[in-house]
Amino acid sequence: MRYCASCGSEYRDDIEQCSDCPGSPRLVEASEMSRRGLPLPHELDQRxxxxxxTTxxxxxxxxxxxxLEERDIPVLVRAGRSGVVDKLTTGxxxxxxxxxxxxxxxxxAALLIERERAQEAATTDEAVRAAEEEERETERSSPPPPAF
Incomplete structure (x- = not known):
């Protein structure tokens, strides 16, 4: 088998250039990939x-x-198929x-997410209380509107 040193695609021995990469780079043998420190397709991440x-x-x-990334936890985010239309048509x-x-x-990660969610909720509640208090103080300190 031959491999593209740019994208790692695997090709038959009779193919000379990568059809996926710009410039169609020449393909190399597995030994050349190893010499360059590049992984073969079967050596890629299998986690x-x-x-x-969820949110x-x-x-x-x-x-x-x-x-999570700050704590060196790899993350993938996947959008679910949810929304008003999906709920109505597919349940x-x-x-x-x-x-x-x-x-x-x-x-x-689940524990860290729940802690972050709780902290966010507490911060939101605190901001709401502060805004309500500020509104009450403004109402008390502002003079009444003039009568006509």
């Missing part, structure tokens, strides 16, 4: 990813992803986004 959490909020997807009630991590890191 199994599992659901660590309907696109901003929280970014928050969760960033938080599909999947969450909008699934947060997937390597299976062996799932429990740790």
């Amino acid at each position: 199994v990813f599992a659901r660590a959490g 309907d909020n696109p901003l929280m997807v970014e928050v969760f992803t960033g938080m 599909n009630l999947l969450p909008w986004w699934e947060i997937l991590v390597p299976e062996e890191m799932r429990e740790r």
Whole structure:
């Protein structure tokens, strides 16, 4: 077998150039791939990813992803097929986004996501209380409107 050193595609021995890559680079033998430190297709990542959490909020997807990546947990985000139309036509009630991590890191990631979710909820509640208090203070300190 021969391989493209750019994309790693595998070809029959009678093929000379990669048909997938721009510029159609010449193919090399497995020994050349090894010499260059490039993995063969069967040596690529074989991890199994599992659901660590879900969310309907696109901003929280970014928050969760960033938080997990900061802790060196690889993340894949998969959009579910959910929405008003899907629920009406298919009954599909999947969450909008699934947060997937390597299976062996799932429990740790799920715990981190729940902690982040609880912290976000507490921050939101605190912001609501502060806004309500500020509104009450503004109402008390502002003079009444002039009578006509």
